[in-house]
Amino acid sequence: MRQTVGVSVARYRPEQEAEPVFQDYEVPFRKDWVVLDALNYIKDRLDGSLSFRWSCRMGVCGSCGMMVNGQPKLTCAAFLSDQGEGPIRVEPLRFFPVIRDLVVDITDFMRKLKKVKPWIVRETEKPVAEGEYLQTPDQLDAYKQFSMCINCLLCYSACPIYGLEPTFVGPAAIALAQRYNMDSRDQGARERLEILSHKDGMWECTFVGECTKACPKHVDPAGAIQQYKLASAAHWFKTLLPLGSR
């Protein structure tokens, strides 16, 4: 087995470069190492100036998303042995402004996420003394898949629509809106529909389907968006009927 593997890392030091350049490193090739281990090796042993985000190392925190050989991946889950011969190309998540090296600015997503009200909206809250809002296993099952999102933003980097139209609300935010719409305890579906029916909302999506393939938690944002479109169209048809809801 080979002893080392090349890693080609995109560097962007705004005080030094006008645009990113690649820097090559040689790291030990170990079967149990993921790309994040290689980056930490570089940071610890070879070049302390390399900047990247990471935290949990186990696919929960969603902060180590990067482009690995051109594909959006959680670097903590991308084994060196799965990346071909090398050198392994590591770049910051695509379609986001790069702050430094592999660190991107996700403010745009945070703003969009807040806009779709990803929390339980009630018309009137019932008093705490009356207890919890109960839910059956089937009701939980209806939205559980969409609740697995860790906001890692791989889906945004996989979505060419987001790249071309940065105002698009995007896969994860719409999937999370749908997660709350489908929650039996929630009553905010109409508020969210108004927000997501405008031109930067769900209709901007043309069903490329790459977001679902990129998602490390099997959330299926493409499915969520298409199901949302269907529900929205059905709602619109109902408003046309004389006794339909408005």
Add this chain to the structure above:
Amino acid sequence: MSAGVGYTPYHPRWYRRRVSVWWWMESRSYTGFVLREISSVAVAFFAVVLIALLRALARGPEAYARFAAALASPLMLAASLVAFLFVLFHAVTWFHLAPTAMVVRVRGKRVPDAVILGSNYLAWIVLTAAVAFILLRG
């Protein structure tokens, strides 16, 4: 860009990469997606031809014969062949996306993707057979 974050000597600028006009060549699935979108033009072409055919039919046998002759020209035959291939691609790719867009639940359980996909193909075969029967029985 973050609102309220000022420029400092150590944080002078964000780097934004422009999306290349060739982005759809970057991966096979992107190319497939763009071809699927373009295939809508072929679907529209078939619809227009069909409407024109109905109009020629309504105008009488002479108009219909003229229209049929125009359809038999090599250019129209080539266009129809290309359009047919695109329409096939359109139908098949959308069928394969149907299970993602349509979630059908029976007694609380989600109907498997293969069943949704299979029922689309089944409906296609049944309808094609019905049309073929009507056309070929005389």
